[in-house]
Amino acid sequence: MREYSVFDIMGPVMIGPSSSHTAGAARLAKIAREIVEEDISEVEFVLYESFARTYRGHGTDKALVAGILGFDPDDEKLPHSFEIARQQGIKFKFTESDEESPHPNTVRMIITGKSGQKNSILGCSIGGGNVLLKEINGIEVEFTGEYETLITNHIDRPGIVANVTKIFADYKINIAFMRVYRHSKGDKAIMVIESDQKIPDAAKENIKNIDGILNAIIINPM
Amino acid sequence: MYQFNHGYELLELTKKFNLPISQIVVLAEQEKTGEGLDTIFQKMRNNLKVMREAINKGLNEDLKSVSGLSGGDAKKLYKRIIIGNTLSCETMAKAAASALAVTEVNASMGKIVAAPTAGSSGVIPGALITVARKFGKSDDDMTRALFTATGIGIIIAKNATLSGAEGGCQAEVGSASAMAAAALVELMGGTPEQCLTAASFAIMNLLGLVCDPVAGLVEIPCEKRNALGALNAMICADFAIAGMDSVIPFDEVVEAMYKVGKTIPCALRETAEGGLAKTPTGIRLKKKIFEKVERGD
Structure with a gap:
C-alpha cells in the first residue's frame, strides 16, 4: 500500500488548472533549467499525446515557459511567463508531435544556452504534479526531482x-x-x-x- | 504507532488515545516525516490561507478561464446572496458560491490548493469556510478540520483512488465531499464515528458520478459539481450529527466506490470521449477553443 503525506492529499498549493498539465509541466521545465546550468537563449518544446492535444486549454505552454524561467508551480507570475520570457530575450516555440511517447503527458525540451550549446531533455508529468525525467542528451535516465x-x-x-x-x-x-x-x-x-x-x-x-x-x-x- | 490504512483503524486509534481524528492525523504525519507538530500545523494553516484568498478572488473579481469557457458565475451568485434573493438559504448559497469561486480561480490560472485534486479544489474550502464563519469558528478550528478531511482522503487514496481518470468524478468530487463532510462534523464537535458516517453518506450520494469534462478541461461541468459536493458535505454532516446511521460502513463504501470506478467505461473517466464532452455543443466548443487560443511563438 502506497504511503501518503498529509500534504500529498491536501496539496500541493499550485497555479491551476491541472496538477498534471500545469503544475507538473512547470516542474519538468524547472528541472531542465537546472540541468542546463547556463543562461538560456532558446527553447523548443516538443509535446506528445495529451500534452500535444490539450496544452493550450490547460496553460501547459505557459507553465513550461515559467519553469524555464525558474518559477515554482505555485508562483503567481506563471500565467504571465510568455511576456516575462520575451522581456528576458528568451525565445520559445511549441511543436506538436504525433510520435509515441513513454507517457501521455510527455515533453521534450530542446534548450539552447547562451554559449550555443544544445541540451535535449525528455520528461513526463505522471499525475498529482509529480514528474519523471526520462532522458538527458540521448542517455536514458529515471529520476523524480523529489530528492x-x-x-x-x-x-x-x-x-x-x-x-x-x-x-x-x-x-x-x-x-x-x-x-x-x-x-x-x-x-x-x-x-x-x-x-x-x-x-x-x-x-x-x-x-x-x-x-x-x-x-x-x-x-x-x- | 499512529499509522492507519482503513477507517476502522483510524477509529480504534481515536479511542485508544482519546483524541479526535485531526490529532491522530497530525501525529501520524509527525511520526512519518519527523517534522515538528508546529511546522505541520503551520503548513496546513497556509493551505487555509490560500483557500480563503481564492474564495475572495472568485467572489469579487471578473474571472475568465484560459479557454474562455467559464468564469464569473461565482460573482453572479454572490450578488444574489447579497440582495437576499437566493432560493437556498444564505449558508447553502454561500457555500456553493465559494466552491464555484475556487474552481473559477483554478480555471483562470490562479492559486489554489489541490484538495485533494485541482479539479475538486472548491469543495472543501466552500463548505468548511462558510460553515466556520456561520458558527464563529477560529482559524485553528478550521486548520484542525483540514487534518480531519485529510485523514479521510488518505484512506480513500490508499484503498481506492482520488483520480477522475481512474475512478470518475465520484473519486474526485465524491472524495472531496466525503473529506469535507468529516471535517464539518469535527468542526461542529461531532464524534470520530460521526465523521466517518458523514463521509460514508457523502460518497453514497455521489456514487457513480462520471467524469466527462467538455474539451477535457476542468470547467464544464466540474465547477458546478464542486458546488454540489460542498452542499452534499453539509447535508451529510447534518445527517451524521443528527444521529443517522449510514448502515454501510465507511471502509465498505470506499471499496464500493473503487469497484464502481473500475466499471465506469474509459470514455467517462476524464478522457472527454463521452457524456457532456461528446454532446454536439461539447464537440463544437472543443473545436472552437483549440482553434482560438493563440500560439506562443
Missing part, C-alpha cells in the same frame, strides 16, 4: 562510481537511490544519485575533480 539529486557526466570506466560514493560517505550523505547509464561501453555515461541529505557545494566540487568526471550538477528537491 536532492546529483547528476554526473563521466567516462564509462572502472573506479568512477567508487570514487563518487566515497565522497558521499566522507560527507555522511545517505544515498537513497542510485543508477548509472551509458551510451555504449567506454563512452560517455551519466550517474544519477538521489540522496536523503543536502549535498554541499564542496562535495560537488570534489566530485567534479575526480579524474574521468566531465561535469556534475545538483538539483535541489522540488
Whole structure:
C-alpha cells in the first residue's frame, strides 16, 4: 500500500488548472533549467499525446515557459511567463508531435544556452504534479526531482562510481537511490544519485575533480 | 504507532488515545516525516490561507478561464446572496458560491490548493469556510478540520483512488465531499464515528458520478459539481450529527466506490470521449477553443 503525506492529499498549493498539465509541466521545465546550468537563449518544446492535444486549454505552454524561467508551480507570475520570457530575450516555440511517447503527458525540451550549446531533455508529468525525467542528451535516465539529486557526466570506466560514493560517505550523505547509464561501453555515461541529505557545494566540487568526471550538477528537491 | 490504512483503524486509534481524528492525523504525519507538530500545523494553516484568498478572488473579481469557457458565475451568485434573493438559504448559497469561486480561480490560472485534486479544489474550502464563519469558528478550528478531511482522503487514496481518470468524478468530487463532510462534523464537535458516517453518506450520494469534462478541461461541468459536493458535505454532516446511521460502513463504501470506478467505461473517466464532452455543443466548443487560443511563438 502506497504511503501518503498529509500534504500529498491536501496539496500541493499550485497555479491551476491541472496538477498534471500545469503544475507538473512547470516542474519538468524547472528541472531542465537546472540541468542546463547556463543562461538560456532558446527553447523548443516538443509535446506528445495529451500534452500535444490539450496544452493550450490547460496553460501547459505557459507553465513550461515559467519553469524555464525558474518559477515554482505555485508562483503567481506563471500565467504571465510568455511576456516575462520575451522581456528576458528568451525565445520559445511549441511543436506538436504525433510520435509515441513513454507517457501521455510527455515533453521534450530542446534548450539552447547562451554559449550555443544544445541540451535535449525528455520528461513526463505522471499525475498529482509529480514528474519523471526520462532522458538527458540521448542517455536514458529515471529520476523524480523529489530528492536532492546529483547528476554526473563521466567516462564509462572502472573506479568512477567508487570514487563518487566515497565522497558521499566522507560527507555522511545517505544515498537513497542510485543508477548509472551509458551510451555504449567506454563512452560517455551519466550517474544519477538521489540522496536523503543536502549535498554541499564542496562535495560537488570534489566530485567534479575526480579524474574521468566531465561535469556534475545538483538539483535541489522540488 | 499512529499509522492507519482503513477507517476502522483510524477509529480504534481515536479511542485508544482519546483524541479526535485531526490529532491522530497530525501525529501520524509527525511520526512519518519527523517534522515538528508546529511546522505541520503551520503548513496546513497556509493551505487555509490560500483557500480563503481564492474564495475572495472568485467572489469579487471578473474571472475568465484560459479557454474562455467559464468564469464569473461565482460573482453572479454572490450578488444574489447579497440582495437576499437566493432560493437556498444564505449558508447553502454561500457555500456553493465559494466552491464555484475556487474552481473559477483554478480555471483562470490562479492559486489554489489541490484538495485533494485541482479539479475538486472548491469543495472543501466552500463548505468548511462558510460553515466556520456561520458558527464563529477560529482559524485553528478550521486548520484542525483540514487534518480531519485529510485523514479521510488518505484512506480513500490508499484503498481506492482520488483520480477522475481512474475512478470518475465520484473519486474526485465524491472524495472531496466525503473529506469535507468529516471535517464539518469535527468542526461542529461531532464524534470520530460521526465523521466517518458523514463521509460514508457523502460518497453514497455521489456514487457513480462520471467524469466527462467538455474539451477535457476542468470547467464544464466540474465547477458546478464542486458546488454540489460542498452542499452534499453539509447535508451529510447534518445527517451524521443528527444521529443517522449510514448502515454501510465507511471502509465498505470506499471499496464500493473503487469497484464502481473500475466499471465506469474509459470514455467517462476524464478522457472527454463521452457524456457532456461528446454532446454536439461539447464537440463544437472543443473545436472552437483549440482553434482560438493563440500560439506562443
